[in-house]
Structures are given as C-alpha cells and as structure tokens.
Amino acid sequence: AVKPVMVGGPKLRVAKACESFGKLADACGYALAVMLSDKGLVREHHPHFIGTYWGAVSTALCAEIVESADAYIFAGPIFNDYSSVGYSLLFKKEKAIFVQLDRVVMGNGPAFGGISMKDFLIALSKRLKKNTTAYENYHRINFSEGQPPKTEPKEPLRVNFLSQHIQKMLSGETAVIDEHGDSWSNFQKLKLPQGCGYEFQMQYGCMGWYVGATLGYAQAVPEKRVIACIGDGSFQVTAQDIST
Numbered sequence: 001a002v003k004p005v006m007v008g009g010p011k012l013r014v015a016k017a018c019e020s021f022g023k024l025a026d027a028c029g030y031a032l033a034v035m036l037s038d039k040g041l042v043r044e045h046h047p048h049f050i051g052t053y054w055g056a057v058s059t060a061l062c063a064e065i066v067e068s069a070d071a072y073i074f075a076g077p078i079f080n081d082y083s084s085v086g087y088s089l090l091f092k093k094e095k096a097i098f099v100q101l102d103r104v105v106m107g108n109g110p111a112f113g114g115i116s117m118k119d120f121l122i123a124l125s126k127r128l129k130k131n132t133t134a135y136e137n138y139h140r141i142n143f144s145e146g147q148p149p150k151t152e153p154k155e156p157l158r159v160n161f162l163s164q165h166i167q168k169m170l171s172g173e174t175a176v177i178d179e180h181g182d183s184w185s186n187f188q189k190l191k192l193p194q195g196c197g198y199e200f201q202m203q204y205g206c207m208g209w210y211v212g213a214t215l216g217y218a219q220a221v222p223e224k225r226v227i228a229c230i231g232d233g234s235f236q237v238t239a240q241d242i243s244t
Contacts, residue, residue, distance in 0.1 A: 001070045001131070001135040002070050002133060002170075003029050003068070003069050003070055003131075003133040003137060004028075004068050004070065004071040004072065004073070004131060004134060005030050005031045005032075005033065005065060005069040005071075005072050005073075005134045006024065006025060006028070006030045006031070006033070006064060006072070006073040006074075006075065007023075007032075007034065007035060007053055007072060007073070007074050007075070007077065008032075008033070008034045008035065008038045008042040008075050008076065008112075009034075009037070009074060009076035009077030009078060010035065010038045010041070010042060010076060010077075010078055010202070011034045011053070011075075011078065011100065011101055011117070011204075012042070012075055012076040012117075013041055013076075013196075014042050014076070014101060014207070014210070015076060015101050015116075015117040015118055016076065016116040016118060017121055018041050018042065018161030019078065019115045020117075020122050021042065021075050021120045021121055022042070022043055022046070022122040022127075023121070023125050024075075024121045024122075024124055024125040024128075025042075025043075025046055025048060025126060026046075026125075027125040027126070027130070028125065028130060028131065029127040029130040029131055029132040029135065030048065030131060030132075030134060030135070030140055031046060031048055031050050031066075031069075031134035031135040031137075032046055032048045032054055032064050032135075033050050033051060033052065033053040033062050033065075033066055033120070034049065034051075034053065035052070035053055035054070035077060035083055036052050036054045036083060036184075036202060037078060037080075037082075037083055037202035037203065038076070038199060039052060039178075039188060039192070039198050039200055040075055040176075040192060040196075040197060040198025040199065041151060042201070043194065044193075045192075045193060045194045046069075048132070048135045050062050050065055050135065050137060050138045052188055053066050054085060054188070055085035055086075055088045055089050055090075056082075056085055056088060057085060057185065057199055058141045058142045059189065060143075061138060061141060062140060063090075064141075065137060065138045066091060066132055066157070067090045067091050068087075068137075069091075069095070069134055071095050071096075071097075072091055072096045072097070072194075073094060073096075073097050073099065074096055074097070074098050074099065075079045075099045075100065075117065075121065076100065076117060076244055078099060078102060078203065079208055080106075080203065082205060084203050085201060090155060090165050090234070091110055092173075092224075094107040095107060095234060096110050096179075099117050099120055099121065100117065101117055102114065102115065102116065102117070103115055103207050104120060110213060111164055115198040116225060118219075124220035126152070126158055147164070148160040148161045148164060156186075159182070159186050160186075163187060163190065164184055164187070166187070166190065166227060166229070167190055167191065169194055170190065170192065170193055170196050171195070171196065171229060172194055172195025172196060172222060173195070173223070173224055173225060173228050174197070174218055174225045174226070174227055174230055175195055175196065175197030175198065175199070175217060175224045175227070176190060176192070176196070176197065176198045176199070176226075176227050176228075176229065177199050177210055177214045177217060177226060177227070177228040177229065177230070178190075178198065178199070178202075178210075178229050179205070179208075179209075179210040179228075179229060179230040179231055179232045179234050180199045180200075180201065180202070180205045180234075181207075181233070181234065182224065182231055183229040183230065183231060184200075186229075188200070193236075197217070197221065197224060199213060199217060206239050207233065207234045208237030208238040209234075209238075210228060210230045210234055210235075210238075211228070211230065211234070211237075211238040211239065211241045211242065212228055212238050212241050214228040214241075215241050215244055
C-alpha cells in the first residue's frame with residue numbers, strides 16, 4: 001500500500017490490546033485514528049494521531065485521510081448506526097483488514113480464526129515496513145483550529161466557549177465522562193492529554209448511564225478528578241445517584 005492508515009475500535013479494551021496497538025503505531029508510522037467508541041483507549045498524544053473517525057462529523061480532515069487511503073487496518077471495530085453515522089462511512093471494505101478478538105478478516109475475502117488480537121498486533125509490528133505517507137498528507141493539509149470569539153459579560157454562554165474552558169482543565173489527573181446527545185457532538189472533540197481518561201457509552205445510546213458511571217469511575221480511580229459532560233435530560237433519569 002502507498003498510504004495505509006490504522007483505526008482503533010472499542011474491542012481493543014476487551015482484548016487488552018491497547019498497548020499492542022500503540023506498539024504497532026510506533027513501528028509502522030501510519031496515520032492513526034480512532035472510532036468514537038474507542039476514544040480514550042488510544043494515545044491522542046501519539047505523534048501520528050489524526051483524530052476521531054466518525055463519518056461526516058469526524059475530526060477535521062480525519063475522514064479525508066482515512067477514506068482516501070489505499071489500505072486500512074481496523075483493530076477491534078464495531079460498525080452500527082451510531083458508530084457509522086447511519087452507515088455513511090465511505091471506506092472501501094475490500095481494502096480493509098479487520099482485526100477482531102479471535103480472528104482476522106481480509107476485506108471481503110477469507111477470515112483466519114484462532115488468532116489473538118494482542119498477539120497478532122505485536123507480530124505485525126515486527127513485520128511491517130515504516131510508511132508515513134498518510135500522516136505526511138494530513139500534516140501537509142492540516143490547519144490550526146480557530147478560537148471562539150470572546151463573550152461579553154451578559155452574553156449567553158456558548159458551547160464552543162464552554163468546551164474551550166473544559167479543554168484547559170484536562171490533564172493526566174482528570175477523566176471525562178461524555179454523555180450521548182449534544183455532548184457526543186461537542187465534547188468528543190476534546191484533545192486528551194497523556195493519562196487523561198475518557199468513557200463513552202455508544203453501543204446502546206443509554207440515557208441515564210452517565211451519572212452512575214461518573215459515580216463508579218470516581219470510586220474506581222479516586223486519584224482522578226472526573227469531569228462529567230451530561231445533558232439535563234439524561235441527568236434527570238438518574239439524578240438520585242448524586243445523593244450517593
């Protein structure tokens with residue numbers, strides 16, 4: 001392939017293959033993207049990270065680089081109506097390699113079973129030749145994001161201004177719980193520094209999950225400050241967890 005890319009999916013967590021995926025990214029030099037449901041599992045501070053691949057609402061220029069590639073490695077993907085924005089992803093299946101928990105599928109072709117995702121990614125990292133073409137293309141057309149205009153003292157608070165403040169709060173000592181709904185669209189664009197956690201319940205779009213998840217995360221990782229981005233509708237479903 002001339003300009004291959006690699007895309008991480010949510011099953012990396014189940015396979016305990018996040019570290020192996022990172023080693024593959026270090027070794028091959030490919031442009032590195034994540035599916036939205038994988039955000040937080042892949043190092044966003046990686047030098048070849050290009051953002052979130054989510055169809056028409058991807059991080060700026062990420063979809064263009066992924067979908068113009070001539071080969072893709074998808075590690076642990078889940079394709080459903082949410083993760084594909086209504087099945088609107090434009091990559092070509094025949095050019096893809098899908099690495100699942102216990103098998104590797106070659107596009108529309110054969111599937112090889114009995115293969116551990118973690119083992120496969122480590123072995124592949126030792127065989128691939130370095131190819132940075134896709135990332136160089138991204139770097140060539142990338143541009144710095146604009147800053148929202150300053151607000152007047154009595155002006156209503158805008159979401160883009162709010163998210164800018166949340167971005168400044170993030171560090172390796174924080175974690176983000178990002179609710180579906182408006183928060184999906186706005187806060188998946190946060191850039192996670194090294195060590196910053198991120199949790200996001202995509203597969204069922206479960207309203208009310210987030211308040212309880214915030215409680216559970218805070219108990220499991222007491223050393224982190226948990227920042228919950230939750231809409232008022234979902235909050236009302238499980239607001240009683242606040243008393244806990």
